[in-house]
Amino acid sequence: MHYALNLRTFFYSHYFYLGLRFAAGLVGVTLITLQFADMATAMTVCIGALCTALMDMPSPLRHKFNEMSASVLLCSAVTLLISLCAPVHWLLMSMLVAISFLACMMVVYGKKSMPLQLATLFIMTMSMEHDMTVRESFIHTGLFTLGAVAYLAYAMGISWILRHRIKQQVLAEALFELAAYIDIKADFYDTRYNLTEQFNKLVRHQSLLADRQQASRDLILRSHQNSKDAIVVQTHVCMLDLYELILSTHTDYAQLRVHLADSPVLKTLHDLAYKAARDIESVAYDVTRKKASYPEISYESELDAIEAELASLQRRVDEGKPAQEALAVLRAQRNKVRAIIKMIVELHRASQKVYDSTPFWVDADMGPFLSQQKYELRMILSHLRLDSPIFRFSLRVAMAISVGLAVAAWLPYAAHSYWIVLTIVIILKPSFSMTKQRRSDRIVGTIVGCVITALIIKYLNYPAAILGFLILSTVATPTFIYLRYRYAAIAVSIMILLQMHLIAPGNHDLIMERLIDTFIGAAVATAFSFVLASWEYQSLPRLIREVLGVNLRYMQASFDLLQGKGKDDFAYRIERKRLMDSLAALSSALVRMLDEPARKQRAVEDINLFIVQNYLLVAHVAALRSILRRHQKELPTAPVNAMLNESHEQVVRTLAQALAPQSASPASEPATAPAMAAVDTASVPWSGWPLVQRRIRLLQADAVKIIVHSEAIVRNVA
Incomplete structure (x- = not known):
């Protein structure tokens, strides 16, 4: 069980703190606005705060300010654009598809851009139902921006206090x-x-x-x-x-x-x-x-x-x-x-x-250890090609939203097209496995949320009770959105349905309509998850080569450290971190591939073994380092370094063979384990020789296995 789902630790986790910060900000902004305006105005300001709150994640203060400011500017621009286009139906439909495509292209900037993409698509769907004049559009956007800026200021202040x-x-x-x-x-x-x-x-x-x-x-x-x-x-x-x-x-x-x-x-x-x-x-x-x-x-x-x-x-x-x-x-x-x-x-x-x-790296450049985020237009432009998974994902979402709008227009009852569109953008993700998981969580969460809301409206339809459930669901939504999305889906369904009940209490079909719209959106998203799909096996050759390339650099840094070259282990730590990151990326791709249809899965066992063998290399290096530390006082430096140097050359040759283009050929010669380095250990008595020799043999043998599995993966994918 995740540590934050344990009551002992839940209330101390940053997930719960995020939920409290999120709810306090939204409720506070709404209540303050209600002192000066009506409910409709307060809801507009609240939605502005909500879109900015979606970017409120644990980040360094400067990064948080940049990320949330980008959300304020982008979401305000989308609000104004959609509001201005709303009176002209064909123009609105075209703009919805275009914004959906562009918002999904932002995924090129990595995981941190996903909340910004969601915020953009969320406000797009929330704005599409409003038919306003030009003056009303600017006023509406101004109120939205006011709420967004208010939450930005609030979140930055709280984050500075709690940094x-x-x-x-x-x-x-x-x-x-x-x-x-x-x-x-x-x-x-x-x-x-x-x-x-x-x-x-x-x-x-x-x-x-x-x-x-x-x-x-x-x-x-x-x-x-x-x-x-x-x-x-x-x-x-x-x-x-x-x-x-x-x-x-x-x-x-x-x-x-x-x-x-x-x-x-x-x-x-x-x-x-x-x-x-x-x-x-x-x-x-x-x-x-x-x-x-x-x-x-x-x-x-x-x-x-x-x-x-x-x-x-x-x-x-x-x-x-x-x-x-x-x-x-x-x-x-x-x-x-x-x-x-x-x-x-x-x-x-x-x-x-x-x-x-702080430790030895007081004046060192921490850049290699940190996530580097660059927001450049050329990154999007470089992915405007059909073989780019992100471009295909963007087209997929744009087409799905087009179909969702068309279905909503043809339905015999008064469908809420924005709810169908919102369901599509929440479910449809860059990978098939993420879409599959999100679809299940969204449907189950919406059903449970609708049932709970129906019970609240039927048996606890009092202003104080509804306000209490609203606050609880507002806290729960961000708390569980990165922890257990299914719980977040339940909470957000309760939150939105209760808000709609307060605004339009006479609509008795509210819950049933939302359920039907959710199923329609989920069906459209499921159908389009197969359209222009990018299957995980297609990225395997690139990920395999990245792991091998990083492993070569890691081995160089490792043997330099083991032989005492350099004043500290800074370079070793950098390369170890990079190798772990590349293995984590490959492992994540494998997990996602296992959720895809069986006919789209390739070389599962070989990928498993390839990942394990690479981890074993790291384990052998760590063990060698531990052995040399333990025997440091009586260590015969020269002969040990000679053995390590020869072993390093053999391992590098082995890994380089796996990287060579000809290694993908089925006709390539099977690799054999290199011989142990020819160092005369008998003439230099030392108790650590058997341990070092055993680890080096294991290191060389596992390097050979990496070649075997990498070749098998390439053949299977090809």
Whole structure:
């Protein structure tokens, strides 16, 4: 279950804060307007505030101001344009289609532009029913803009006051997702769970974790000016270091299960991981409550049990029994678990201490770690081609809206075409899987919302009760819109239907008409989800090449770090972040493809394995780094670096082969695992040689598997 759906954490989450801020702003703007004007005027001002509120998301203050200002200007312009065109039917219809197309083209700017697209299409549909004179159109637009600017000022003021609080909440969300990631890892030690299914589950959660970590970076690393900010920066850095240690715990779980199948130590390892997840959750919970966090969980009994098992395995080895491999694997896991527990203690400490400054990157350029947003016209112009998925999506929406308007005009009853259009723009999304999910949530949410509204109107038709339900639904709508859209659909249906009931209380067919309009809009959106569709498999070759290219750069940075080249791990962190982002993008594409029709799915198993193998490379590098740190005092630098250097060259050659154009050919030679680097380890006694050599062998073998799977994917897609 999502952490914010737990009552213990819900009221501290930024989702609930967003709902309160949203509702207080809308209700406040409406009530103030009612002191000076009638209900119709207040509703116009309220809709202006609502369109701006759709852009009210956790963002750095400067970005938030730019995003919300863009919404004010764009939505005001659309309001005026549609209002002026409304008296001329053919001109209005043409303008609706044109604006729909242009609004959907804004998706080229990425995920952050989606709320702006929705706000634009929402006000377009809200304005299409008004038949006004030119003077009335300008007055209507002025009132709309007044509400939009009022909410902008209010939201910026609240966000400035709560700027540190929002950082804490977003950081806490990343920590909660990291704890959920460890819960999945814990089940690798439970023989009841299938390892392949667990790997797939882990990879799916990885993309969500990467998204939450990026949101944390964008807020925390952009501006850190005082001791409070230094605390969240240090906690964020500890979280990322802890994440790398967790990656390094990957081992041969199948072998571990075979060797230790009859031992209770597997359950002990599971319990340790479970406790670690709860420990991290306690840090996250304290961060949301603005408190310093202190360790409350003891790992001693589990660690003692592992030590006892290691002693037992050592006795078996001394007696000549075949337990050497199990001993080595368990000892390695013990060392990694101890490192993780130590880092969790550091995570607690990071939340306690008041820091004078931020980490080593005080004067470093944070740009590579942050999301870069560029709003340039040439980006839209470059996508004005039929092979662009965004251009096809824009055409799809424009055509669907045209059909929706035509259907509304032909219906025998007084259909509300704006509701049909609104349903279409809410359901129809750039990908088939998103459309499918949104359609289900919209229909179920509207039905439930209509039933609840009917009960309220029938049994609780009192001004105070209706106002209370209006406020509750206004809080719930933004709270759940990014959390559980189905709940948001229920809340928004209640909110809009109750508002319409207050404006026109005599309309007894209000709820039934909205239900019919919703089903019509959903049917049109479903039909057009297959028109000019861009299927996920079409983007796979590009995503595969991006992963391979980033992995090559990551390997260069990794081996430079392992060999001690450079003063810190800044470059390594950048490339690790880029690799995780590219893998998250590929994983998200795979998840979306699995929601598409079966005939449009390609190379599912190979993509799964390709993603897993790339994650394993990251895990092997993290493990190598942990081994070298643990043996730092007696480390024979020259021979170790020689082995690492040769291994690096072999891995790079392997990955480069996967990137080469000829690798897509079915006739290409099957890759074989490179030989271990020829370094004389016998002449340099060091206890870490077996561990380093084992990790390097695994690293090279998994690099070879990446070639096999990437070639299979390209062949399947072609």
